[in-house]
Amino acid sequence: MVHADASDFAQVLGNKDAVYAQILEECTALLEGQRNWVCNLANAACLLWHGLKSLDRPSGAVNWAGFYVIDHRDSTQLILGPFHGKVACQVIKLGRGVCGQAASMAKSTLVKDVHAHPDHIACDSETNSELVVPIIRTSDRKVVGVVDIDCADKEGFDEGDKDAIEKLARLLADACDWDV
Numbered sequence: 001m002v003h004a005d006a007s008d009f010a011q012v013l014g015n016k017d018a019v020y021a022q023i024l025e026e027c028t029a030l031l032e033g034q035r036n037w038v039c040n041l042a043n044a045a046c047l048l049w050h051g052l053k054s055l056d057r058p059s060g061a062v063n064w065a066g067f068y069v070i071d072h073r074d075s076t077q078l079i080l081g082p083f084h085g086k087v088a089c090q091v092i093k094l095g096r097g098v099c100g101q102a103a104s105m106a107k108s109t110l111v112k113d114v115h116a117h118p119d120h121i122a123c124d125s126e127t128n129s130e131l132v133v134p135i136i137r138t139s140d141r142k143v144v145g146v147v148d149i150d151c152a153d154k155e156g157f158d159e160g161d162k163d164a165i166e167k168l169a170r171l172l173a174d175a176c177d178w179d180v
Contacts, residue, residue: 045066048065068103069135078093081145098148115128
């Protein structure tokens with residue numbers, strides 16, 4: 001059984017590649033034998049938050065890490081899923097904001113300055129950059145949700161972050177029983 005120490009990143013402190021490798025390794029272990037999406041996304045949000053917070057700026061300035069999922073009652077919107085950070089928008093229409101656009105286009109979106117993004121939804125005024133990656137179920141290529149991470153620094157995320165979060169999204173896509 002995976003222990004709470006899974007979210008201790010002291011061994012890889014300051015090495016972003018090693019932090020992401022640990023996030024993926026620990027998440028893989030936590031997913032074993034568990035298909036509930038709420039449970040799995042809650043643990044993944046915890047790993048993301050603690051992993052990114054263990055890094056120097058800009059990654060360490062993450063101020064939100066979590067998920068939005070397609071609402072099984074209304075497939076035209078995302079609803080708030082498990083996360084770490086300040087309270088967040090509960091509902092986002094597909095096509096609106098960075099999350100809704102990434103979900104509707106099924107495409108990762110890296111925004112280096114959210115204030116320059118024409119349709120950014122400001123859930124937290126301290127956010128200056130954002131990375132959103134769709135979670136696409138392999139069996140039917142359906143978007144079931146998004147991974148969303150925000151940073152208090154401009155240019156808080158780069159292509160390396162995008163690549164790592166896309167790996168996490170692929171891992172979660174087929175490890176969960178989705179209600180959508």
